[in-house]
Amino acid sequence: MYEERMARLRDRMAETGTDLVVVGPSSHLAWLAGMSPHGDERPVLLIVSRDHAGFLMPALNVDSQRPYTKLPFYPWTDADGPNAALAKLLKDSGADRSDLKIALDETMRADFALLVIDALPGAARGFLTETVSVLRGEKDEAEYGLLKMNAVLNDGAMKAGFAALKEGVTELEVGQAIRDFYAANGAKAEFVSICFGENGAYPHHHTGNRKLKANEAVLIDIGGRKDGYPSDMTRVGVFGDKPEGFDEVHDVLERAVQAALAAAKPGVAAKEVDKAARDVIVAAGYGEYFLHRTGHGLGIDIHEPPYITGTSETILREGNVFSIEPGIYLQGRFGLRLEEIVILRGNRAEVLSDLPREAFRVKA
Known part of the structure; x- marks a missing residue:
């Protein structure tokens, strides 16, 4: 090799x-x-x-x-x-x-x-x-297999995180449940970001001692590593009843992900994928709350080329692996982000995760 x-x-x-x-x-x-x-x-x-x-x-x-x-x-x-x-x-x-x-x-x-x-x-x-x-950037079949395996393992880690939600649990305790899942499955945690309520409005929130209360949004962004390659995914959910505006923001982000997936093909400039996601969010009136690029490459490194930004002229190629992760961050309320890792294969973007993007619902 x-x-x-x-x-x-x-x-x-x-x-x-x-x-x-x-x-x-x-x-x-x-x-x-x-x-x-x-x-x-x-x-x-x-x-x-x-x-x-x-x-x-x-x-x-x-x-x-x-x-x-x-x-x-x-x-x-x-x-x-x-x-x-x-x-x-x-x-x-x-x-x-x-x-x-x-x-x-x-x-x-x-x-x-x-x-x-x-x-x-x-x-x-x-x-x-x-x-x-x-x-x-042009991942081969062996790399695809490792990235797919890690993505599916990460699906289980995400489920373990939301299963650990209960009133009064801390972000750190939920994070530990995820770390334990990785360890039990022969992987190690690369990063674990657990965001309760208003903490979700910080795209790079550091998991802390914030305790979970009823009727709050939860954002979980995690990645593990096994056999030399990593995973990365973000999902959201609610503990109890949904806060006002949750469904609307989630729907906008789902449409943004779908638009970016449709735009992502070999031969397309990276900026066109960013634009596809961003246009949906801007049209819905949330443009100022989408604070970062649409994605980053993933391989041996969790962040590597290609970068899916609004100015990137990089032409995407067969085998490229990258994230599609639009987010909307409402300070003092909540933040939501939906993140998939995709590979360009057969003239389309194939999602590596098997976990739906629907919001998790956990009873309070």
């Missing part, structure tokens, strides 16, 4: 005129080489050219990382520093021209990047946006 990904990267490098790709310890490296070397202040770099690839690696980590790759290591010691090993790796990679175009891992440490920049002062520099990131 990783040899195939490396071959795809080299094809993409040729298409984009990229001579050198430089990757640090990151999710980019995990995707490209299946490696997660120990990360500290000691530089670790994978450098890929059209006909060579190798690792700049601290000597003390070489033995532990050898089982994970056949690529050559260029080791360096604390006594000698990394510069000589890096110079040899760059020479072996053919990086001895003045007109190089290099792509740097935008997520790695700045001091790692500066090592390469200082060694290649005349190179044209960019990030991995048009190389590794594009390829990571």
